[in-house]
Amino acid sequence: MFINRIGKKTGGVINAQVSAGADDGNWYPSSGNFFPNEQTSAIGYTYGGRSHIFARFSSIVIPAGVTIKAAHIEVYLSSIDEGTLADNRIYLNHEQAPTAPKTAVAAENKTLTKAYVDFNPATPVDCWKTSADISSVVQEVVDAHGPLSAILILWRNNGSGTNFGEIRTSDYTGNAHGMKLHVEW
Numbered sequence: 001m002f003i004n005r006i007g008k009k010t011g012g013v014i015n016a017q018v019s020a021g022a023d024d025g026n027w028y029p030s031s032g033n034f035f036p037n038e039q040t041s042a043i044g045y046t047y048g049g050r051s052h053i054f055a056r057f058s059s060i061v062i063p064a065g066v067t068i069k070a071a072h073i074e075v076y077l078s079s080i081d082e083g084t085l086a087d088n089r090i091y092l093n094h095e096q097a098p099t100a101p102k103t104a105v106a107a108e109n110k111t112l113t114k115a116y117v118d119f120n121p122a123t124p125v126d127c128w129k130t131s132a133d134i135s136s137v138v139q140e141v142v143d144a145h146g147p148l149s150a151i152l153i154l155w156r157n158n159g160s161g162t163n164f165g166e167i168r169t170s171d172y173t174g175n176a177h178g179m180k181l182h183v184e185w
Helices: 104-108 135-145
Strands: 013-017 024-028 033-036 040-046 049-062 070-080 088-092 127-130 148-157 164-168 180-184
Touching: 013 049, 024 040, 024 104, 033 104, 040 148, 049 180, 070 135, 088 135, 135 148, 148 180
Parallel strands: none
Antiparallel strands: 013 180, 024 033, 024 049, 040 049, 040 164, 049 148, 070 127, 070 164, 070 180, 088 148
């Protein structure tokens, strides 16, 4: 962050990618199954029930008091069982410096933002998909806890959709396809 001569905070940009296998994965609340360190993670309703994804972006800094102008995530959609996912929402964990969950119970008990954005990628697969703007979701956490030193995305299936997709994670060969985060202020 830079301070100009009249004391105003200037803008900034973050482009980050999940950097460690323990910082992304998925969980099934109904069974308690928890899967970090996998090459792909499921989102939606699968054979094991509803599956949610977490992704932690560590070592970032978003100053207190800034206005978020733009924000989105990018995921590499590797497969989908029907043409479009349904009923999946992006939330953030409502903390200043969130840690990655280590169990399904810990993931399920993370405090969610009130704000969320629907994100339901569609075919084709084997390519990057960009969410709608999540500025309002990030802004809620900045306003409550700024400055932020990490962000934990919680992409949850919240509806009655019965299809699912798979995204690649940081554990996919070479970490070329782990979830990405873009934030501007």
